[in-house]
Amino acid sequence: MASGRHVRIMIAKLGLDGHDRGAKVLASLLRAEGYEVIYLGLYNTPEMLIQSAIQEDVDMVGISFHSGEHLTLTPLVMQELHKQEADDLPVIIGGIIPPEDEEKLLEMGVSRVFRGSLAREVIEYLDDYFSTKGP
Amino acid sequence: MGEKKEDAGMADAYHEKPADLETWSGLPLKEFYSPDDISGFDYKMKIGNPGDYPYTRGIHRNMFRGRYWTRREVSGYGTPEDTNERLKYLVAEGASGLNVIPDNPSIMGIDSDHPRASGEVGVQGVPMCTLQDMELLMRDMPLEKISMSLIASSTQTPVALSQYIALAQSKGFKPGDLAGTTQNDPVHCRYAGFRISSPIDLALKTGVDVIEYCTRHMPRWYPINVNMYDLREQGLTAPQELAFGFSMAILYIQGVLERGLDIDEFAPRFAFYCSAHIDFFEEIAKLRAARRIWAKIMKERFGAKDPRSWKFKFGVHTAGCSLVPHQARNNIIRVAYQALAAVLAGVQSLHCCSYDEPIALPTEESVRLAIRTQQILAYETGVARVADPLGGSYYIESLTEQIEHEAVRIMEAIDGKGGMKDALESGWIDAQMDEASLRYQREVENEDRIVVGLNRFRIEEDPRAGDAHRVNPEAERLQVSRLKLLKESRDENAVKESLREIKLRAEAGEHENLIPAMIEAARNYATLAEVLGTVRVAMGEPYDPFEIVSHPFF
Secondary structure: OOOOOOOEEEEEEEOOOOOOOHHHHHHHHHHOHHHHHHHHEEEHHHHHHHHHHHHHHHOEEEEOOOHHHHHHHHHHHHHHHHHOOOOOEEEEEEOOOOOOOHHHHHHOOOOOOEEEOOHHHHHHHHHHHHHHHHO | HHHHHOOOOHHHHHHHHOOOEOOOOOOOOOOOOOHHOOOOOHHHHHOOOOOOOOOOOOOOOOOHHHOEEEEEEEEOOOOOOOOHHHHHHHHHHOOOOOOOOOOOHOOOOOOOOOHHHHHOOOOOOOOOOOOOHHHHHOOOOOOOOOOEEEEHHHOOHHHHHHHHHHHHHOOOHHHHHHHEEEOOOOOOHHOOHHHOOHHHHHHHHHHHHHHHHHHHHOOEEEEEEHHHHHHHHOOOOOHHHHHHHHHHHHHHHHHHHHHHHHHHHHHHHHHEEEEOOHHHHHHHHHHHHHHHHHHHHHHHOOOOOHHHHHOOOOOEOOHHHHHHOOOHHHHEEEEEHHHHHHHHOOOOOOEEOOOOOOOOOHHOOEEEEEEHHHHHHHHHHOOOOHHHHOOOHHHHHHHHHHHHHHHHHHHHHHOOOOOOHHHHHHOOOHHHHHHHHHHHHHHHHOOOOOEEEOOOOOOOOOOOOOOOOOOOHHHHHHHHHHHHHHHHHOHHHHHHHHHHHHHHHHHOOOOOHHHHHHHHHHHOOOOOOHHHHHHHOOOOOOOOOOOOOOOOOO
16 A cells, blocks of 8 residues: 555444444454554444544545445435535445446445455555555 | 466366365364264253254254244335235235334334434335334234234334234234234344444343233234344354354343243243354254253253243344355355255244345345245255254264354353353453454455355456345335324324323333333324333433434423
8 A cells, every 4th residue: 555644544334224244344454454444333424424534534435335325325425525625535335235326326426336345355446546646 | 356266277176175174163074974973972862852852853843744934034115005015915925924124213213204214214124103104014914814023123122012012902903812023132233233222221121021021911922033143144153143142032031030920931932033154064053053052041041841941943044144246146046055954954934035135125026036945945855854854964963062062162151251241231242243253254355265256256247237126215205294294193192191101110110011001102103212212211311312302292
């Protein structure tokens, strides 16, 4: 990964969905790769998430969805980003996502969708992303 | 992604051998097993015929010759009317039991009109706010004839049960006429993503109330289904699944004993919900070991004298976490092996995952396939003809023993930490789960564990090829406006009075059973949040787990 200051990533669950095993495991595995991860835990609203992300000055936000709320909640996240004038903060999404929704999420402004991927694919993407852009 | 291995050529593939010589849970295995491995086993004491203590070989002498396992499929989505349609479809397709799951707001004990319920109503289950929802959900269903499983598991359970009873009473039936199951394992809900709404004392109180009430008034109802499955889904090993699940069961048992019931009055109606994971023999051995452990817990630890108390009754949910979205049709095969393991282990009730669950809510087609998987097992393969067909296998009996030994060791460790309540509150159980899930994922990442289609044999898939099931987008709006209308039209004073009664009883002490007062409140169309919130406040918790909404009356 990029040298200099650690890349900071916020990982969160939104809404009432409690499937947090994937998010927690990914947070641990990213930390093991040298990323600084802030795991925001369960039950966040889009407002709570974006406010925390700005406060913590993170370089990327990762959201884990497992209960079908990605199409309703993601637009609210993007709206909130816009409201906070933080449109350039990249958002990635992972979890249980129907393949045909991937394009819709990308159109909403999501940088990348991982559908039940391995952590190493996420790490590969992050390493690549931050080696070109820096944190 | 694994290309290197696949390109290594035919010679390597020809000589390839299993790299992983332990069970999924890491138990060591030998090359083969022989009479030496079970030479010390006293057949009668340790294994026994099917139907005989300690029930290693099954709880019925004739097993499926007496009756097939119940084939249940979980449903719940959209409005109560939408789910009612799905239930009727399942009955028409030959499902022999019904399983309804509430949506996330209902599981958490908040109503569809709660600000945090927005975007969640009818998404992952069906809303169950009031008696009206129950009336719509069960429309045209003969309550006295069906076996109904309410997968109300959380602190919501006593309210859902009260709604069901109030509905039955309005049709002239008594609680004793009803057959079915409530999952009612609110303590475990902290590990199913609902910690905020499952404080341990409230969870134990509601769980024990339901068991006590059903024991006294509903002889055809199974009041509790201890959910080992959800624990296993956190990444646990097979022995941990049993040890943590039994230790939770013991918490409820102790609570019910304190209400003055005798162990043999309620233990015969205790049931369990287990996982069938992907390691075929280990899962069979696990379920056989579970029967032996439970029989001993009942007889030796709690002094149960009724053989019905000794019998471990369980449903199986095939392991959702073993499925992957990549080449999703491969999941059909995973599920079939898991279902076969459950049947060979003598399961009472089986839920097969639909192959598309790692992608979206199941479609009608994929749910049908899950039912067909069970029907092929039951009617074509012949595996149901003889009880415990693997009993006596040197390997299976040894592995059963190994798992029993390891599970009992973990249970003793929990007792050594002051019991399950302390182990939960201290975070010890959480740490065990985090460690297990991280270990598993590292092994998958390193390809020490092969998951076909995920870390090996991956192909490019067409991202547009889905036909995911979609929830009726109007469901939330319909549900919320109906709830609003109901609140405007019900007898407000009657609601208030019945909530006051719940409050008084809850404040009278932990041993005061709240279900009769909850049935009255349900009849008056008090909402889930109002009823449960009243109990929460009486127990020193906030009315609303999110601390946004306050009590509408007091």
